[in-house]
Amino acid sequence: MPVASPAAVKAVPPPSGRKVPCEKCPLRDIHALREFSAKELEFVSEFKSGELNVAAGTNILLQGTNSAHLYTILSGWSFRYKMLPDGRRQILNYALPSDFLGLQGSVNDEMQHSVEALTDMTLCVFPREKLWQLYRDYPTLAFDLTWLAAREEQILDEHLLSVGRRTAMERLAYLLLVVFQRAEEVGLTRGNALQLPFTQQHVADTLGMSLVHTNKTLRRLAATKTFRWKDRRFEIIDREGLARIASYEAPKVKARRPFI
Amino acid sequence: MPVASPAAVKAVPPPSGRKVPCEKCPLRDIHALREFSAKELEFVSEFKSGELNVAAGTNILLQGTNSAHLYTILSGWSFRYKMLPDGRRQILNYALPSDFLGLQGSVNDEMQHSVEALTDMTLCVFPREKLWQLYRDYPTLAFDLTWLAAREEQILDEHLLSVGRRTAMERLAYLLLVVFQRAEEVGLTRGNALQLPFTQQHVADTLGMSLVHTNKTLRRLAATKTFRWKDRRFEIIDREGLARIASYEAPKVKARRPFI
DNA sequence: CGACTTGTTGATGTACATCAAGGTACGTGG
DNA sequence: CCACGTACCTTGATGTACATCAACAAGTCG
Incomplete structure (x- = not known):
């Protein structure tokens, strides 16, 4: 039976209060990403609740638990995966800077997959409860989230x-x-x-x-x-x-x- | 080499002008689905451009083409699939009444998968160009679309x-x-x-x-x-x-x- | 006209040889 | 110790072939 190496489950540390202002977000240098308007930038700054530095091997999200946070990756690699009870592991996708994590938690009570850091990472943290506000007042950002979800779907396909x-x-x-x-x-x-x-x-x-x-x-x-x-x-x-x-x-x- | 039976590619017929009013939508009887407000119902009625009846075996969406329409399934079964050049086929998911088809077309120029009707079906047709209007004015519906995309992702996982x-x-x-x-x-x-x-x-x-x-x-x-x-x-x-x-x-x- | 035969096709069921992938074991090198 | 590399044997999955069965169309005969 193909059994993956048992992943040591490290819990995520609490988010630091530190907030690099979004105008200085390192992701803004990436040419492949769209630019934000001043208004969007302002909201996202407000939406952001802090930053998180995690070490390689940390489980950012854990199958069977629920997460109050959503994350955008600012730096580092991670992977989404699922495990069967006997330890068989399937990696679903890799997540790189600018990828968004945790949206599925808005559909299910409990996460149906885990996310583990492959390298040391920096994450941008958003509180899930403000998500609705984003949909209500920032349709362009809402559309972006759908775009990202559809892209993830396409990769999975x-x-x-x-x-x-x-x-x-x-x-x-x-x-x-x-x-x-x-x-x-x-x-x-x-x-x-x-x-x-x-x-x-x-x-x-x-x-x-x-x-x-x-x-x-x-x-x-x-x-x-x-x-x-x-x-x-x-x-x-x-x-x-x-x-x-x-x-x-x-x-x-x-x-x-x-x-x- | 595992090669699927060569699917006869039937093109979709043009949507009929016929519009069953959304208040009488058969999906509204399904208990598992949320209810619409009067305002939402009104918009969706306007959003809807017509209905489509397709025979079993018809390709509703086709890999490599682009579709100007989005669909909600009103009745019948279908499946999403991809094919490799030599004919190997992978079915990605099945789509049942209340499922939504075509969102991925908003990310890519061309569809990256096909959808084929398993049975005779009735589809509710929406023009893709009005999608933005939905995001701008109906955040609850926008959130629904994200919800559906996240659910599809979860099934694929x-x-x-x-x-x-x-x-x-x-x-x-x-x-x-x-x-x-x-x-x-x-x-x-x-x-x-x-x-x-x-x-x-x-x-x-x-x-x-x-x-x-x-x-x-x-x-x-x-x-x-x-x-x-x-x-x-x-x-x-x-x-x-x-x-x-x-x-x-x-x-x-x-x-x-x-x-x- | 209806009943019966025949041929065709698609879906299913099974046997058998082959092969791709798995599991274990034991190397190496950093 | 962990990641990588390789050998050897086992097994799960494939491909081919062929048989069965029901559905259906076409043709034939009483």
């Missing part, structure tokens, strides 16, 4: 296609490609290189494969020389080649993506 | 866990259970029985398995006598038993679900 119907090679090629592209979008790459914070066990749990098989497949895929991955440093060499192996075509995005 | 980490038996038990529960929610069941409009090929493409293996697993699962399924008639006998086999726990929903 593609991921499900991978796990359900792509071969191990295809899956792996697809994952590496997509992760690189998403990191690139938010400025985490330097040229064709990227610091990849996850292990082969993470990859295995993302693609629904065993660790051993992931390793073997990774070796076979590396032989195509479409990328290099050694000691956390990932370098993409032949993007089109990877896409071809994955039989994946990147969707065209309609507009610059929003962030809250 | 669980589905991904299934395909990635559950065994064939568990997957199958999970699917049958969840489909029954969703049908029950919108009043499509009679006691413990349900008209199931899909074939074993659909099940296979949903769970990421081959047709043959689906059939064998279905036989083994049927031997547990937790359900009966013959000639489109599905009867659930031991719900808790199925849930135990699937190691699945149904999430608690926070509020009565909305529909547009």
